[in-house]
Amino acid sequence: MSQAVVAKLKQEFPAAVLNTVEHRGEITVTVNKDDIVTVCTFLRDSAGYNFLCDLCGVDYHGSEPRFMVVYNLYNIETKERLRIKAAVGEDDCCIDTVSGVWSTANWPERECWDMFGIAFKGHPDLRRILMPADWDGYPLRKDYPLQGPNRELYQGRLS
Amino acid sequence: MATNEIMTINMGPQHPSTHGVLQLILELDGETVVKATPHIGFLHRGVEKLAENRSYHRALPLTDRLDYLAPMSNNLGYVLAVEKLLGIEDEIPQRAKVVRVMMAELTRIKSHLVWLATHALDIGAMTVFIYCFRERELIMDMYEKLSGARMTSNYFRVGGLSLDLPDGFEQDVKNFIDAMPGHLETYEGLLTGNAIWQKRTRGVGYISAADAIDIGLTGPALRASGVDWDLRRDNPYSGYEEYDFKVITREGCDTFDRYTARLDEMRESCKIIQQCLDKLEDGPILADNPGVSLPPKENVLNSIEGLIHHFKLVTDGFKPEPGEIYQGIEAPKGELGYYMVSDGSANPYRMKIRPPSFVNLQALPQMVEGALLADVIATIGTLDIVLGEIDR
Amino acid sequence: MPEMLSLSNDPILFIAVMLAKILAVFVVLLLIVAYATYAERKIIGHMQTRLGPTMTGPLGLLQPIADGLKLFFKEDIIPAQASKLAFILAPMMILVPAFITVAVIPFGGNIVIGGYTVPLQIADLNVGILFILAMEGLGVYGIVLAGWASNNKYSLLGGIRSAAQVISYELAAGLSIVAVFMLAETLSLSGIVEAQSGSVFNWFVFSQPLAFCVFFVTSVAEINRVPFDLPEAETELVSGFCTEYSSMKYALFFMAEYANMVVVAAVISTLFLGGPAGPFPGVINLLLKIFFFMFVLIWMRATFPRVRYDQLMFMGWKVFLPLALLNIVITGAVIVL
Numbered sequence: 001m002s003q004a005v006v007a008k009l010k011q012e013f014p015a016a017v018l019n020t021v022e023h024r025g026e027i028t029v030t031v032n033k034d035d036i037v038t039v040c041t042f043l044r045d046s047a048g049y050n051f052l053c054d055l056c057g058v059d060y061h062g063s064e065p066r067f068m069v070v071y072n073l074y075n076i077e078t079k080e081r082l083r084i085k086a087a088v089g090e091d092d093c094c095i096d097t098v099s100g101v102w103s104t105a106n107w108p109e110r111e112c113w114d115m116f117g118i119a120f121k122g123h124p125d126l127r128r129i130l131m132p133a134d135w136d137g138y139p140l141r142k143d144y145p146l147q148g149p150n151r152e153l154y155q156g157r158l159s
Numbered sequence: 160m161a162t163n164e165i166m167t168i169n170m171g172p173q174h175p176s177t178h179g180v181l182q183l184i185l186e187l188d189g190e191t192v193v194k195a196t197p198h199i200g201f202l203h204r205g206v207e208k209l210a211e212n213r214s215y216h217r218a219l220p221l222t223d224r225l226d227y228l229a230p231m232s233n234n235l236g237y238v239l240a241v242e243k244l245l246g247i248e249d250e251i252p253q254r255a256k257v258v259r260v261m262m263a264e265l266t267r268i269k270s271h272l273v274w275l276a277t278h279a280l281d282i283g284a285m286t287v288f289i290y291c292f293r294e295r296e297l298i299m300d301m302y303e304k305l306s307g308a309r310m311t312s313n314y315f316r317v318g319g320l321s322l323d324l325p326d327g328f329e330q331d332v333k334n335f336i337d338a339m340p341g342h343l344e345t346y347e348g349l350l351t352g353n354a355i356w357q358k359r360t361r362g363v364g365y366i367s368a369a370d371a372i373d374i375g376l377t378g379p380a381l382r383a384s385g386v387d388w389d390l391r392r393d394n395p396y397s398g399y400e401e402y403d404f405k406v407i408t409r410e411g412c413d414t415f416d417r418y419t420a421r422l423d424e425m426r427e428s429c430k431i432i433q434q435c436l437d438k439l440e441d442g443p444i445l446a447d448n449p450g451v452s453l454p455p456k457e458n459v460l461n462s463i464e465g466l467i468h469h470f471k472l473v474t475d476g477f478k479p480e481p482g483e484i485y486q487g488i489e490a491p492k493g494e495l496g497y498y499m500v501s502d503g504s505a506n507p508y509r510m511k512i513r514p515p516s517f518v519n520l521q522a523l524p525q526m527v528e529g530a531l532l533a534d535v536i537a538t539i540g541t542l543d544i545v546l547g548e549i550d551r
Numbered sequence: 552m553p554e555m556l557s558l559s560n561d562p563i564l565f566i567a568v569m570l571a572k573i574l575a576v577f578v579v580l581l582l583i584v585a586y587a588t589y590a591e592r593k594i595i596g597h598m599q600t601r602l603g604p605t606m607t608g609p610l611g612l613l614q615p616i617a618d619g620l621k622l623f624f625k626e627d628i629i630p631a632q633a634s635k636l637a638f639i640l641a642p643m644m645i646l647v648p649a650f651i652t653v654a655v656i657p658f659g660g661n662i663v664i665g666g667y668t669v670p671l672q673i674a675d676l677n678v679g680i681l682f683i684l685a686m687e688g689l690g691v692y693g694i695v696l697a698g699w700a701s702n703n704k705y706s707l708l709g710g711i712r713s714a715a716q717v718i719s720y721e722l723a724a725g726l727s728i729v730a731v732f733m734l735a736e737t738l739s740l741s742g743i744v745e746a747q748s749g750s751v752f753n754w755f756v757f758s759q760p761l762a763f764c765v766f767f768v769t770s771v772a773e774i775n776r777v778p779f780d781l782p783e784a785e786t787e788l789v790s791g792f793c794t795e796y797s798s799m800k801y802a803l804f805f806m807a808e809y810a811n812m813v814v815v816a817a818v819i820s821t822l823f824l825g826g827p828a829g830p831f832p833g834v835i836n837l838l839l840k841i842f843f844f845m846f847v848l849i850w851m852r853a854t855f856p857r858v859r860y861d862q863l864m865f866m867g868w869k870v871f872l873p874l875a876l877l878n879i880v881i882t883g884a885v886i887v888l
Contacts, residue, residue: 023482054513072485079393104375107521130200283857289599355856533859
């Protein structure tokens with residue numbers, strides 16, 4: 001099960017695995033951002049996690065390191081999920097790309113760059129995907145205003 | 160001496176067959192596609208950022224507008240995700256679970272009807288378009304009876320349903336699913352055996368199973384490439400483990416197989432809905448958890464405790480424990496995932512939606528390389544994308 | 552038998568009768584074209600379990616007039632970079648050949664006016680069939696010109712597709728009716744009608760079934776109707792070669808399409824179904840047959856998807872052309888033996 005996989009992971013990469021949390025039946029493993037490609041390749045080849053469901057960023061504004069890049073993995077054979085997180089600081093806001101491990105990571109990484117400003121080293125085509133190409137700023141960061149730049153806050157009821 | 164001039168064509172955001180505001184930059188050599196680059200983001204409304212500023216309950220209508228052709232599916236995914244975050248999955252009453260499954264399968268039929276209509280229309284058969292939309296009207300009438308809105312239903316709630324089934328609803332559903340296999344026969348009669356349809360769809364948009372898993376394809380498109388994976392059977396939610404249905408796979412990996420796979424999926428959905436109607440019993444529709452479920456209206460209007468309870472839940476909202484979860488469901492278009500992070504407050508700290516069409520569209524450039532212009536249209540149709548959830 | 556009216560015996564009557572014939576045919580053709588649009592919408596509507604036009608006039612019968620008025624009053628936009636002359640000329644180059652072709656269709660036998668025999672046919676060329684094929688070939692110039700003159704990649708694609716399509720299918724169409732001339736031993740249309748007179752079983756559809764089928768399908772391809780309507784494939788090329796047209800020029804394109812439908816129906820009726828032969832007076836027979844074929848064309852539009860371009864070319868060159876040649880060989884063999 002996922003517990004066995006996590007144990008194997010800790011055995012292979014003792015320096016990379018920083019933390020393991022289990023919540024509501026799901027396991028989240030926090031790894032060092034420099035080892036992300038080796039960890040992912042190991043998980044895909046030896047542990048059978050051949051499907052990357054989702055790749056996203058989370059902005060923990062106020063804590064250090066500021067961003068987390070989250071990889072939600074799935075094993076089609078054993079039908080299990082696993083979550084890998086890597087912390088990315090604000091000043092060194094880049095991490096290696098995993099689009100060489102799973103090609104599906106291409107567009108989600110572009111979206112992460114577009115929304116958070118996290119650069120992915122080695123990405124084949126890193127440019128904005130949802131916002132217009134000449135947009136300034138990273139909308140999903142917590143310090144980016146909800147109403148957009150240079151506008152007044154919405155005065156009415158939210159719902 | 161012939162020079163190869165590559166003509167760049169823009170299938171702009173406004174085009175009859177791009178199923179929404181999708182821009183495709185096609186580089187053509189004659190009529191053969193050399194390269195196709197999709198550009199998206201024309202319908203980006205910032206749903207994820209909006210959700211961070213609203214309570215969990217108020218963020219629910221935002222999800223209706225993602226895949227607007229299958230609204231109850233998106234609602235279901237969100238509601239299941241929040242229930243997982245709260246840890247109350249076991250407290251959902253049986254009646255609510257059965258109604259959720261029934262509406263999810265009706266939504267699947269609705270979404271597949273629109274897919275068939277637009278796909279056939281793109282390839283030229285306009286009569287199928289009208290017939291499919293005629294059936295879809297019946298489903299939208301049922302939506303309206305149930306939730307008040309034809310499209311953006313906002314019917315499910317965290318903890319169960321918002322309203323119970325109205326009188327005569329079960330009879331309407333029964334009439335619909337009794338008539339549906341006959342309609343499916345009509346569509347098949349018009350299309351499946353038609354030599355022109357077969358020529359337009361066989362061998363078009365080929366993607367092998369290994370490529371499909373690698374590029375992240377899910378849903379009927381993946382199952383038509385031979386991969387046997389359906390979240391309803393493999394990671395069941397909302398009581399799906401109690402239903403008996405087949406997972407449709409095909410081996411051909413091309414457009415024709417996706418077409419037959421989706422038609423058969425509609426038949427399986429009818430079977431599941433029939434089982435739901437048999438399983439439906441009286442009972443409560445909301446979990447018995449005062450921290451999450453709104454009290455019944457008689458209490459709210461007649462007692463001060465009910466009033467205060469209702470007031471606190473609506474203004475403050477409920478606060479899940481800090482943590483993060485991922486909930487994936489089998490939406491009609493693929494795996495719809497919600498990754499939610501809670502920091503203990505009443506608003507979601509981060510709501511990331513994993514839209515199936517976003518990831519499926521990534522497969523388009525490799526599926527149309529070397530094909531003709533007409534095949535690009537057929538391939539977009541067979542991937543079944545909706546820009547509402549791609550752009551969020 | 553009174554003698555044939557011609558320019559030599561009574562020039563004034565001749566010119567008057569000729570003008571009357573031309574006017575009659577032109578007006579009837581225009582009416583049929585206008586109400587063909589109405590018929591198409593109604594028929595396709597009923598096939599799709601809906602009603603079609605019902606609001607403009609009783610049963611929606613004034614719909615074509617409303618459409619015509621609307622198109623007439625619309626703003627006429629010419630793209631700035633388009634070549635003006637070619638842009639304006641193109642719709643006319645499609646419409647005129649379609650209308651001219653009806654000049655050689657025999658509408659009935661001979662009637663007697665003022666002591667002279669007058670054929671119910673505007674011009675009885677002794678190479679009538681060649682004239683028809685030539686006019687159909689001229690139609691492609693208009694489409695290509697429209698595609699090129701619009702200065703728009705989509706229109707260009709539509710125009711080029713159409714040119715290739717029409718040229719390929721013209722060959723097969725022309726060859727498939729060679730067998731008909733072989734049987735009738737004449738190229739003039741009234742001669743072919745005469746060769747089929749007598750009983751119903753003299754009609755060439757019974758002795759030339761293969762030619763009939765090949766000619767029917769290739770004619771549909773020549774007039775750009777479904778399933779061969781790639782040049783104006785709405786869902787791919789946003790209206791193809793007529794994307795940039797508006798107002799009257801657009802109306803002319805659509806009149807041309809329906810006029811072509813009428814002409815093709817008339818030609819098939821004349822060549823294979825005996826033209827004006829039948830139980831009713833001559834003209835009514837021909838009109839009934841024309842309406843029947845137009846109904847079949849509309850029915851095909853409601854039912855079939857569209858063929859892809861390379862499949863279309865494949866069928867034209869590798870399926871229909873050999874079939875037409877085969878038909879000629881078989882007919883020749885049967886005649887000789």
